[in-house]
Amino acid sequence: MTESPSMTESPFAPLGVLEEQIVVAVLRTRGEAYGMQARREIERVTGRELSIGAVYATLDRLESKGLLTSSRVEEDGASRRLFDVTPEGARALADTRAMRERLWHGVNVRELLALARA
């Protein structure tokens, strides 16, 4: 039996690929999630270079949707914008993941890998 989508699924799910990556990165670097930090985290994990402009534009968009929130913190005498995930953002991320899993359900990973190697 497949899981049926819940009635209260976030309207923002599924997130775009970069959006998803950024929300995850903010989660992973929680407490020191500056724009630059999030960018480096994604680069570190994916091994792909990412421009700061794309990251900031996406961070702003996510904040305007209410999925992230930002506040100012003082660090070494400089003011920096620190991001955190809102409950709505967490829900959107969780739903995105659930959707992906539903999508992957029934795909035989072993066969897929074999196909990829062929």
Added chain:
Amino acid sequence: MRVSEDTRLRRSLPRLPIALLRLLLPRAERDEVLADLTAEYAEHAARAGRPQARRWLWRQAIHSALPLLGWSWWRGWTGFEPRANAYRPGGSMLRNLFADARYAARRLRARPVYTLVAVLTLGLGIGGTAAVYGIARPLMFEPLPYANASEVGMFWMPGWWTEEEFLYLRGNFPGFRNVAAYRPGDATLRQGDAPARLIPGITASSELFDVLGARPFIGRGFHEGDDAQGAEPVALISYGLWQELGGQRSIIGSRLMLDGTPQTVIGVMPRGFWFPDPSIRIWHTKPLDPQGRNGSYTFVGRVAPGADVHDMGPQIQRLTEIIGDRFQYHVGADKTQNAVITPLREALVGSMRPALVATFAAMGLILLIACANVAALMLGQVEGRTSELAVRSALGATRGRLMQQLVVEAVLVGIGAGLLGAALAAAGYRLLAEALPIGAWGENASFGWSIFAAAPVVAIVAVVLVLLVPAASLWRGDLRGTLTRARTGGIQGRGGRLERGLVVAEVALAMLIASAAALLVRSVANLYAIDPGITTNGIAVVDVTSSPQMEFAPRLQKVEELVRSLGSLQGVRSVGAAMKIPLRGGGDSFGVTVEGHPEAANTFTYFRIVTRDYFQTMGIELRDGRTFDGSDQPIAPDDSTTEMAVVVNEAFVKKYFPGENPIGRRIGDGFTSPQRIVGVVSDVKEAALTDDAAPVRYYLAGQAPWFGNLATFVLRTARPGDAAAVLDAARRTVRNVAPEFAVQGTTTMERVLDTAVGPARQIMSLLSLLSALALVLGAVGIYGVISHFAARRKRDWAIRVALGLPGSRVVRQIVGQGAALVGVGIVVGAVGAVLLARLLASFLFGVGTLDPLAFAAASVALLLIGVAAASIPARRAGTVDPALVMREE
């Protein structure tokens, strides 16, 4: 040590990508992002070396540019500001711009009438100017399609030279490297069984393309000897005709049936080549005859190295001596007089310049009026917003920031107007091209991207013009002072003078156009008031041509057959044919001898060969004797004893038989047969509408042993309105009855008259339209400014009305204000109008450039419209309840 390392790193930081990012990043985040990037740059440099780090930073800047731009736009548009930035100073410069754009767009949306008027008026001005520019460019600014065209000149008396003169002078034109002769040479082209069609062309001597310095795109140009006696005629065709004939390279060497004889195609001229005008599609040769006296050639020559086409005095002097020694010239056709070489551009397109310049000027004026209008509207907006602007200024907005908003609003209006203008120019250029008196250039005007490209350029100019006045007002004004004054009821509102100045300027500009239009209306009315001597309504005109090789007898037989067939068409009452009809240029003219008047020798008269019912059909009245009738029997071409009947006109009688009865008198020359005058008919305008009556002899086709290959059939319809309706049937009849004839064109006598009235009529229509537009724009401007004026002084009026001033006095005062502005504008405009009228001098007939009636008409029209426009806000102000106004304030 660490510090110096840091400093070195910072110094090696590439400046350009940092500057780019600094420009694009919002101010609130700029410092921290740049600090982070610098720190990361340092890491990269330490790990992989500086060149790598530099490349990394460049990649960051380049890849960030687009998302950051989008981000700025998005923030500006949505107004989103993260909570974290709540207390941080402003966004990026770009973001401000986008925010302003959004604000301006909202303001424009909120005032649709203002926006519509501004965009429409500017759009019309921009579109018109761009379209005229697009049409005028190839004629006025682009180089002619000939090599070193400045070395080429046209000889005096174009269309009057003969083959004999050309062959006598050939190779010996003093001061010229090369001279070519050409004349009109439209040819009928027959392909298979299809009816013959007419290809506009010229026949030229073999030097033509050498003189012009033009090469065919494929094939060859004329070679020496192509125009020699016995040589086979050859032809070059235009690119357009080549495309129509299949566009194959194999056309070179093939033969086309032109005028009934095969001519070898030797070349195809490149696209964009034209000579002497763009309607010409074929350039061919004809064996030149050393005795040929057909005087319809034009000479065009390339000057010898070192000679200047503008300064050929001595060489021309020498040339006139040579021809003066060899040829005899009659008075009025003396080529040794008034000899001058006209530079090619002047000769080919010079005649179109006044029309183009006048239209261009009128369009430019419309654009200026539109700019003044929008500027006045915007100024009104600035004034209306003084309180808002003052508050914002008091809260710390800089003047530059306020100016930026104004600029953004103007730019938005400019973009809208530019788009509209480009669309209008693209849609209307053809209409305009045909409305302009530029002949083949108008018919062959093709859409160029220059028309499209001109629109944004004009739009930018317009925006700058629009901004000048409100910006000056904003810059000069004391905003904070306004705030205090506004509350105390400032009666003398700021900027009134500027606004009034704009209205005066608008009226003055409108006066320019209106008076020019009035002058042309007067002059065109004068032209139409001339009696051409013929009936112009209810006459259809069919021009046909046949091959010059066609024998006289079968040609005449076909002409007579056509007269009969066309006469039997439904709705046609009578039909005549002639080799040339009135109002279409001089045509054939021959020497005349008059029995008993030896002094008549060496004089010329027009010479017409017509069919029997020609006079009745054209409405030419009989004055004495009879016209041709059944008693005039055909005369065989070799019969030189039977007498020919001649009909002459009144001018002929006046000149050769003053005070005598011409009926029964014998005249001669032109034909070997004796000729006797049988009747006198009324004068008609032979060559041009403004010509004086000229002596004419008419001969009956069939008695005269000749009928040219060009014939014009005139069909009088039973009902005057049917002339255009029979043209289709007439075309079909020609095709069926005489397939060897090509229909050159069909028209009506009314159109022939229109054409004879000439360019003045076309320019008049265009300028009348533009002056109507100018008047409307002017009225809108006056209305706007007077509305503002009335609104600004509302309190003032209210107090006066409360103190007992009757409302009608208020109305009168406000209307008076409007009328005064219009009056000043008219005076200023009249001065300029005098200058503009000079430009039109060549189109004027029967009126001076200082015609008081035209100026008065334009002034009265402007004054009436001004008063009407001012009376609307005045009435509103006069009927307002003072109590209400006082309470509002």
